[in-house]
Amino acid sequence: MDQAAKLTKALLKNATNPKLAWQLFKRIQSSSPNTFLHSVPTIARILVRAKMLDQVDDLHHLLLTSTPQQTTLCSLVSLVNILAKSDLFDKAFSQFQTIRTKFPENPPSTYTFNLLIRALCDSGHLEDAKELFDKMSEKGCRPNDFSFGILVRGFCRAGLADKGLELLDDMRVFGFLPNRVVYNTLISSFCREGRTDDAERLVERMREDGLFPDVVTFNSRISALCGTGKILEASRIFRDMQIDEELGLPRPNVVTYNLMLQGFCKEGVSEEAKALFELMQTNVTLMNLGSYNIWLLGLLRNVKLVEAQLVLKDMVDKGMEPNIYSYNILMDGLCKNGMLSDARMVMGSMISNGLHPDAVTYTTLLHGYCSKGKVHDANNILHEMTRNGCFPNTYTCNVLLHSLLKEGRTAEAEQLLKRMNERGYGLDTITCNIIIDGLCKSGKLDKAIEIVNGMWTHGSAALGNLGNSFIGLVDGGSRGKKCMPDLVTYSIIVGSLCKEGRLDEAKKKFKDMMAKNLLPDSVIFDTFIHSFCKEGKISSAFRVLKDMEKRGYNKSLQTYNSLILGFGSKDQIFEIYGLMNEMRERGISPNVCTYNNIINCLCGGGKIEDATSVLDEMLQRGISPNVSTFKMLIKAIGESGDLVVAHEVFEIAVSICGHKEVLYSLMFNELLLGGEVSGAKLLFEAAVNRSFHLGNFLYKDLIDRLCEDEKLEEASDILNMLINKGYKFDPASFMPVVDGLGKVGNKREADELAEKMMEMASDGKVENKVYQKAGVSKHRKENKYGGGDWQKIVHRDDGSGIALKALKRVQKGWGRESISSLKPEKNDHFDYW
Structure with a gap:
C-alpha cells in the first residue's frame, strides 16, 4: 500500500474524531507534500461534515501554495465540488472565484x-x-x-x-x-x-x-398526483397502464406499483392498499424490499401493530431480508404506541440477523422512553448507544434534553449540554429553543428573553447567560453565530408572555420579530386572539383577526374556539351561534373544546336546558364529551336543584369517560348539599370501594348529617369502612359519632370509636389519600366541630363533653405516657386536660 492510500485509510479511521484527523493530515502535509494532495477529498468531506469551516479555509490556502499546479487545480476543483454538494454555496463560490484568479489559463x-x-x-x-x-x-x-x-x-x-x-x-x-x-x-x-x-x-x-x-413519464405523473392527494386521478392512469396496451402505453413496473401502494397508504385507503399489496405478492417481479417497507409504514400509520410485526416475520420467511429501515419503521410505530418492550425485542431481532442498530434506531427507542417520562431509561439508551460505537447526533441529544427539562432535571440537562459541546455537536436553534421553552415553563421567562436577545449577537453562545456553569459552554465562533432565533423561538416567548398576562410585552416582541424579517404565522396570531378573548378584550381580538386575514391567513378551529370563549365571557350567545354557522359554512368541524366553551356560557347564564341540548348535539355528531363537559353540566344542574337530572348526566358521564374520581366527588357533593344524604352515602361508599383519593369529598359533612339525622349506625359504618380500606383521615371525623353514641347511652361503642380515634391520632399523620383540602366548596356549611384540628375540638366546651369523658377513659386504660402525640403543650389548656 502506497503512502497516499495509507493516509486516506488513517483519515477514514479517525473520521469520527475530525480534529485528530485534521492534525494527522497537516503533519503528513508538512513531511510529505506530494502525498497529501491525493487525500484532499477525504479530509475535505470529514471537515465539511463536522462543520469545521475555518479548517476548510486553511485547507484551501494550503492548496493554493502547493505544487504541482495541475494536481493542485484538481484538488481545488474537488474541494469546490464537495462544498457545493454540501449546500455551502457561499464558500464554494468564493473558492471558485479564487481558482479563476489563480489559474486564468485553465477556465472552469x-x-x-x-x-x-x-x-x-x-x-x-x-x-x-x-x-x-x-x-x-x-x-x-x-x-x-x-x-x-x-x-x-x-x-x-x-x-x-x-x-x-x-x-x-x-x-x-x-x-x-x-x-x-x-x-x-x-x-x-x-x-x-x-x-x-x-x-x-x-x-x-x-x-x-x-x-x-415511457414508464418514467407515467410514474412521474402518478408520483405527483399521489403526492398532492389526488389518488383517484393517479389510479385511473395506473389502470390505463395495466389494460390499454393497444394504445402504446407502457406497462407499470415495480416503481409504479410502489407509488400507488404508497399513495393508498398515505390517504388511508386501506382496503385498496391491502388488495394491491396482495396482488403484488402474487408476482415476484412486482415486489421488492421497498414494497414491504411501504406496506409496513402504512400498517403502522393505521396502528395495525400486530399485522406489521407479522409482515416483518413474513419477509424473513420469504427470503426478503429486512434492512435497517424496515426495523426502524416497526420500532417507531411500537414506540409511539408505548410498546417499548416490543420495540426492544425488535431491536434484538435486528442484531441477531446481523444488522447493527444505527443512530435512528437508538434515537427512536430513546424518544419512546422520553415520551413515557422514563428519562433514566432513556439516558441508559444513550450510554448503550455510545458503548456500541454508534454516536448520537444533535437530534438524539435534543430529544433527551427536551425530556430532561420537561421533568425539571436541569442539572442533568446542563451536563448533557456540556457533553454535546465537548463532543463537537453543534448546538442548533432547536437546542436553544428547547432550553428557552424549558426556562419559560419553569417560571424563568425573563431569563429566556435575555437569551433570545443575546442569540442575535452571540448565537448559541448566549446560553452562557444561564449562569457561571454555562459560560464557555459554546464558543462564540462562526458556527455559534449561525444559531439565530426563528419563528418557533418567538412563538415560545410570545405564548409565554401572553400566558402570564403580559400582553404589552408580547406585542413588543411581536414587533421585534417583524423587524428581524421573521414573518408571523397563524399560530402567533391565534395566540394573541386567544389571550385577548380570555381577558374579555373582544375588540382587541378582532383587530388582530383583521390583521391576520389581511396577511392571507384564514380562521382556524383554534381561532373560532378563542372567539367563542371571548363571547362566552360576555354572555353573547347569539354571536356564538353566528360563529358556529360560519364554521359550518367554511367546512370547519367544531371539536369538544368548541362545545365546552358554549356549554360553559349557557350554564353560566342559567340556560341549563340549552346546555343539555348542546350535549345531545355533541353525541349525535359523534364528538365525545370529556370530563370537563360533564363537570360543568353536573354542577350547573345540581345548583339548579334538579338532582335527578344531575344524576342522569352523571351516569352518562361514567359510561363515556369511565369511573373518574372528579365525577364521583362532584356528584357526591351536589347530592349532599342538595339534602340527598342517602344518595350521597351510596355514592361515597362506591367511591371508597374504588379506592379513590377522597380529598375533594365532603365526607365529614356526610358523617355530621347522618349524626344529625340520628343515623349513628350508618355514620359508624362509614368510619369503619374507611379504616378497613386503609384510609388515614382526620380524627375529628369521629367526634360527632362519639358524641351521638354517648348521648344515647351506647358507652361501649363510643369507647371503641374513641379508642380508634386515639390510635389514628397516635400515628402523627393524616394521609393525603383522604385529607380534605381547604375551600373545597363555597357552599359547604361549617359543622359544629369546625375544621380538621381535632386536638382543638376536644378542648372546646361546646357540647363535646361526652367525647372528652370517653377519651379520658381510654387514656386511663392505655396509660398517659404511651400517647406522646397527645401530650398537651404547656399552655392555658394544660390544667383542663
Missing part, C-alpha cells in the same frame, strides 16, 4: 459550472443560477443538456414550471433537443400544481419530438 469546466448552478438552485437562488448559466459562454464554457436540466428542475421545484417551460425553446437555440428527463420533470411539476391539461399537452409535445412517453 462545464461540470464545475453545473455543480455551482445546482447548488444555487437547491438553495433557492434561482436568479443567481440563471445569471451564472448565462455567463457560461462568456467564460469559454458551453452549457450542455445537463445545464438546462438542472435549471428546469430548479424552477419546477420552486413552483415556477412556466419558467422551466421557456427553457425548452432555449435548448433548441443551443442545438439540443429536450430529453425525457426534462420533459418528465416538467410533466411532474404541472401535475403537482394540478395543471393536468398542461401536462397532457407536454406529453403530446414529447411525441412530436420523437420521444414516446
